[in-house]
Amino acid sequence: xxxxxxxxxxxxxxxxxxxxxxxxxxxxxxxxxxxxxxxxxxxxxxxxxxxxxxxxxxxxxxxxxxxxxxxxxxxxxxxxxxxxxxxxxxxxxxxxxxxxxxxxxxxxxxxxxxxxxxxxxxxxxxxxxxxxxxxxxxxxxxxxxxxxxxxxxxxxxxxxxxxxxxxxxxxxxxxxxxxxxxxxxxxxxxxxxxxxxxxxxxxxxxxxxxxxxxxxxxxxxxxxxxxxxxxxxxxxxxxxxxxxxxxxxxxxxxxxxxxxxxxxxxxxxxxxxxxxxxxxxxxxxxxxxxxxxxxxxxxxxxxxxxxxxxxxxxxxxxxxxxxxxxxxxxxxxxxxxxxxxxxxxxxxxxxxxxxxxxxxxxxxxxxxxxxxxxxxxxxxxxxxxxxxxxxxxxxxxxxxxxx
Amino acid sequence: xxxxxxxxxxxxxxxxxxxxxxxxxxxxxxxxxxxxxxxxxxxxxxxxxxxxxxxxxxxxxxxxxxxxxxxxxxxxxxxxxxxxxxxxxxxxxxxxxxxxxxxxxxxxxxxxxxxxxxxxxxxxxxxxxxxxxxxxxxxxxxxxxxxxxxxxxxxxxxxxxxxxxxxxxxxxxxxxxxxxxxxxxxxxxxxxxxxxxxxxxxxxxxxxxxxxxxxxxxxxxxxxxxxxxxxxxxxxxxxxxxxxxxxxx
Numbered sequence: 001x002x003x004x005x006x007x008x009x010x011x012x013x014x015x016x017x018x019x020x021x022x023x024x025x026x027x028x029x030x031x032x033x034x035x036x037x038x039x040x041x042x043x044x045x046x047x048x049x050x051x052x053x054x055x056x057x058x059x060x061x062x063x064x065x066x067x068x069x070x071x072x073x074x075x076x077x078x079x080x081x082x083x084x085x086x087x088x089x090x091x092x093x094x095x096x097x098x099x100x101x102x103x104x105x106x107x108x109x110x111x112x113x114x115x116x117x118x119x120x121x122x123x124x125x126x127x128x129x130x131x132x133x134x135x136x137x138x139x140x141x142x143x144x145x146x147x148x149x150x151x152x153x154x155x156x157x158x159x160x161x162x163x164x165x166x167x168x169x170x171x172x173x174x175x176x177x178x179x180x181x182x183x184x185x186x187x188x189x190x191x192x193x194x195x196x197x198x199x200x201x202x203x204x205x206x207x208x209x210x211x212x213x214x215x216x217x218x219x220x221x222x223x224x225x226x227x228x229x230x231x232x233x234x235x236x237x238x239x240x241x242x243x244x245x246x247x248x249x250x251x252x253x254x255x256x257x258x259x260x261x262x263x264x265x266x267x268x269x270x271x272x273x274x275x276x277x278x279x280x281x282x283x284x285x286x287x288x289x290x291x292x293x294x295x296x297x298x299x300x301x302x303x304x305x306x307x308x309x310x311x312x313x314x315x316x317x318x319x320x321x322x323x324x325x326x327x328x329x330x331x332x333x334x335x336x337x338x339x340x341x342x343x344x345x346x347x348x349x350x351x352x353x354x355x356x357x358x359x360x361x362x363x364x365x366x367x368x369x370x371x372x373x374x375x376x377x378x379x380x381x382x383x384x385x386x387x388x389x390x391x392x393x394x395x396x397x398x399x400x401x402x403x
Numbered sequence: 404x405x406x407x408x409x410x411x412x413x414x415x416x417x418x419x420x421x422x423x424x425x426x427x428x429x430x431x432x433x434x435x436x437x438x439x440x441x442x443x444x445x446x447x448x449x450x451x452x453x454x455x456x457x458x459x460x461x462x463x464x465x466x467x468x469x470x471x472x473x474x475x476x477x478x479x480x481x482x483x484x485x486x487x488x489x490x491x492x493x494x495x496x497x498x499x500x501x502x503x504x505x506x507x508x509x510x511x512x513x514x515x516x517x518x519x520x521x522x523x524x525x526x527x528x529x530x531x532x533x534x535x536x537x538x539x540x541x542x543x544x545x546x547x548x549x550x551x552x553x554x555x556x557x558x559x560x561x562x563x564x565x566x567x568x569x570x571x572x573x574x575x576x577x578x579x580x581x582x583x584x585x586x587x588x589x590x591x592x593x594x595x596x597x598x599x600x601x602x603x604x605x606x607x608x609x610x611x612x613x614x615x616x617x618x619x620x621x622x623x624x625x626x627x628x629x630x631x632x633x634x635x636x637x638x639x640x641x642x643x644x645x646x647x648x649x650x651x652x
Binding site: 115122 | 483485486487488490495496497500501502511522524526529545546547548550552553554555556558561562563564566580581637638652
């Protein structure tokens with residue numbers, strides 16, 4: 001059977017309700033941003049010590065997930081896996097939508113978001129941030145072209161080179177995102193080259209988790225068939241990515257633990273009585289790694305769509321916890337200006353910096369998810385992103401015959 | 404030449420003349436201004452023959468706070484009674500050696516690094532280092548991303564978290580942008596010393612803890628002192644070649 005792509009109908013009350021809820025989430029995010037910009041950042045939990053807060057946790061997660069969401073398309077175009085081909089369009093759409101959501105949060109948290117044009121016209125090429133601005137803009141352009149080659153039969157023959165370009169670009173992009181931290185020499189928790197590839201592997205896992213949830217929701221709510229072949233492939237891939245993220249973080253912490261100068265920050269993250277070690281062990285490791293890995297492979301749950309969906313959701317929650325630990329924990333641990341000394345000052349030298357996120361920050365961050373999801377919803381409504389059927393007979397005819 | 408052709412020539416000449424006049428009016432102020440500027444040594448473009456720096460003698464600092472008050476006064480830095488978000492360009496840090504128990508205080512501000520991490524990471528180039536070594540923020544192109552604050556090893560920078568009023572005309576600041584010690588560039592350009600240096604000397608007379616000067620000039624007082632007693636960098640391991648150096652650390 002041939003794969004037929006078709007817009008979703010979108011004429012039900014439920015669909016209107018979905019758009020309404022997502023629209024409300026976006027509106028609340030925009031309202032929160034206006035409140036923050038109007039009053040100044042003192043209304044947030046961020047300070048001169050914790051300079052990046054909750055909006056950045058959300059923005060980084062969304063940006064990292066964006067490049068990861070493209071993986072499904074890459075597997076089909078670059079690595080010629082036919083099963084993934086019907087999923088490639090949604091993968092590209094979701095990638096662009098997640099990036100748009102993440103960038104919205106990032107930009108609206110700037111001290112001067114009105115100067116976005118400055119960021120687009122003044123470049124300091126030694127800055128990883130400046131590279132990222134180019135990488136993000138390029139990502140939009142390249143994925144748009146890639147989607148065009150997939151969706152327009154006349155240019156379909158270019159979809160492989162476009163897919164390779166997008167895949168290469170996304171690897172560079174996530175390396176760039178990880179390097180924002182990897183290049184910060186001053187802070188104990190950052191300044192590690194392994195953060196760059198770690199961000200790449202995080203993107204694989206978080207992006208796929210978002211993809212799985214969106215795919216499940218789209219097919220369940222539209223009543224379109226979704227066969228086990230696709231689900232099992234995605235499930236197994238998710239499991240591998242969870243393990244890979246765990247491996248990279250294990251290496252990161254073990255290498256840090258070997259260096260005496262990092263013992264302080266490691267015990268701060270791993271064993272101190274604070275929110276960061278709780279989020280690390282309970283959030284990142286238990287909820288984000290152990291439980292979803294078990295759900296995906298234990299015979300009792302691995303066949304269940306429900307539990308696979310729960311696993312994907314837990315990966316996202318664990319991923320948010322990990323971002324919080326990496327980003328906020330890395331700033332909360334005091335900068336070491338004078339090794340071997342106890343220090344005090346009026347500017348919080350030598351103390352663990354406190355951070356309590358405020359509602360506007362959280363609303364802005366959630367608004368980023370809202371933008372990503374509303375863009376995806378409208379995308380599949382107006383254009384042909386979703387196959388009418390992802391039944392096993394459509395996705396993998398040979399497999400079907402063999403069975 | 405017919406009359407019609409002549410009129411065309413007049414027209415052309417008139418239009419050409421008008422264009423030249425317009426161009427002249429537009430360009431002249433710039434040309435004239437630069438001519439005037441060159442005549443004033445204080446407005447001469449800075450170059451790297453000079454490198455401004457400070458030498459702070461930790462043994463002489465008694466935590467009197469004069470430098471901090473002077474900086475706040477000079478740049479109009481007033482708090483909002485919110486210590487976490489109120490800006491601080493200079494602070495005194497108290498150190499206690501964990502092994503010996505020796506206690507010292509010393510002022511810490513922007514260290515005016517030669518290879519400044521803040522300038523490296525700034526996406527727009529708003530954070531920059533002048534040829535004479537002073538690290539500044541161009542408030543017109545700072546987008547308030549705070550990456551420089553993440554990158555600064557000295558916690559020297561503050562983000563303006565709320566609306567400001569009554570600013571000093573020579574020290575522009577603005578909500579949503581990042582700021583730090585300017586080494587009182589407006590004073591230095593007028594052959595004056597930074598406010599903190601003057602305040603420290605005012606408080607301690609001959610026993611002043613801060614020396615300001617050109618560290619490229621081997622005969623300057625700061626260079627002479629550094630030659631005799633050395634001048635350590637905070638986090639010297641980072642190899643940033645700071646313009647602010649310390650004795651007695």
